[in-house]
Amino acid sequence: MNDQEQDIYPSMTIQTDIEKQQIAPIKLGERLKEIRKSLGLTLEEASQKTGLARSTLSKIENEQISPTFQAMQKLTSGLQINIPQLFATPKKVKATGRRDITRNEMGKPHPTSTYEHELLATQLTHKKMMPFKTRIRARSFDDYADWIRHDGEEFLLVLEGEITLFTEYYEPINLTEGDSVYYDANMGHMLTSVSEEDAQILWVTAS
Amino acid sequence: MNDQEQDIYPSMTIQTDIEKQQIAPIKLGERLKEIRKSLGLTLEEASQKTGLARSTLSKIENEQISPTFQAMQKLTSGLQINIPQLFATPKKVKATGRRDITRNEMGKPHPTSTYEHELLATQLTHKKMMPFKTRIRARSFDDYADWIRHDGEEFLLVLEGEITLFTEYYEPINLTEGDSVYYDANMGHMLTSVSEEDAQILWVTAS
DNA sequence: AACCTATGTTTCCTAAAGGAAACATCTTTT
């Protein structure tokens, strides 16, 4: 799957790092207090570790002042936390309880010139992985205009037939039923069928 | 795979969000200027978008002042960026060019009382997904002490045989060769084989 | 060239942050 093909269906989109960092309508003070408490520190101790006055910490925790970036750096380095951590709400609102079953052959078809994709679990959006079965129609290196490359990592398992895996930095290699590969998708890659029948694979992408 | 079984091998560990956020010994002003320029904005335009005075922005960019958290919020909301982005160095060091092939049956065995895992791509560490083939030995609900649940999301494809998928919030459902499921792993889940032979599945986890 | 305009910097003032110390509340010690 190359970049152009992406984002056609919502179900094809993958939740990226950026999206995960939900915007912070943050109660910074509250959060800081949580962190300090979880470290078992008093204001005085935290003051010593950070170099900020006890009173200043108190005011920050009670949202009486808005700390400067400088102060925040002292906070993070002193308490051994990183900045995103300060903003990430501890109980992250992660989806839970979702489930999506795709019966055999009942995925969403998505054909291209070289691959015949069958998208799985398309009822779910905002998932971390994108699984799909693919029948490899390409028979030759020349069926591709260029390397396919995109963000993220990919896992591939051959379900039937035999394929050749071309990758930018390695020699081509043949894979047959049951074989699998894991690779960085930034590296150029492409597949061709070599078995009599077009090979079928399972593909899972994450970025 | 339950929590206890995790983290036995480095190759089983999955790269988490926290690890990705590399610490930032940041030149905040410099970074802000980069962002503003990349958006093609003048100080005046940025001022209008953020509600911060032109002069203030100038001083921040030249590190003459240390913005308050309040100011930083105006920055991030006005320029449509999120806070970690402000700190992340633009050229993120992401792995690329890795590749790991696992031949059929050549994965790393990892048996438990209910499952017989074969871990795939174990040569790679810090990957976003953890793929493994599993033979389901459990035959009954009672083979499990409790629901299996852990962080992240899971994708499952039945390679051979038939299984029953038990999930916390849904009725049990049977899956046969070629069927697949995607679900949140926080939701309790467990599998049993129902076919004559123990069923085999492919499992991919991401968190 | 003189003139305007757009963009960024600096100045000057006020509003707000940060620190020291007094204060208020608890808990522990004797």
Next chain:
DNA sequence: AAAAGATGTTTCCTTTAGGAAACATAGGTT
């Protein structure tokens, strides 16, 4: 129970951040 200590809050003062306007500097226009 009184005294001492520890912890967090508030006050008061100094320093710094943030905004308005003046200033500097660069292109464009006539």
